[in-house]
Amino acid sequence: MKFILRMLTWWNGQTIGTQLYTWRNGTLVGEDDLGNKYYTKGEKRWVIYNGPIEGSRVPAEWHGWLHYTFDNRPGDNPLPTKTWEKPSLANQTGTADAYHPKGSMIAGNGKTASDYEAWQPE
Secondary structure (H helix, E strand, O other), X not given: OHXXXXXXXOOOOOOHHHHHHHHHHOEEEEEOOOOOEEEEEOOEEEEEOOOOOOHHHOOHHHHXXXXXXXXXXXXXXXXXXXXXOOOOOOOOOXXXXXXXXXXXXXXXXXXXXXXXOOOOOO
């Protein structure tokens, strides 16, 4: 079953076609801190994710390289960073680490904040 899913779907990891193309034609140019691997062949650039296929799991410097914002790969010429910058994180929506503002039902154990007023038509 897993083999069939790999042949027909991309969201369960790289497809067989992508894996074969990468093996035959891809040149590994780097890997990020999350374990994603980046390949190129001529002008074509792509990423093989280490884990879930989620665009937010690509750090900013590699995103710029993938989208031809700059030609130097991040390992050769790292982007300047500011002291206030935080490390790149994948989208946390739907996970236990998701942000829940004060007064939300999840953060308040099923109780909403008392300052919330529902809209009422006039």
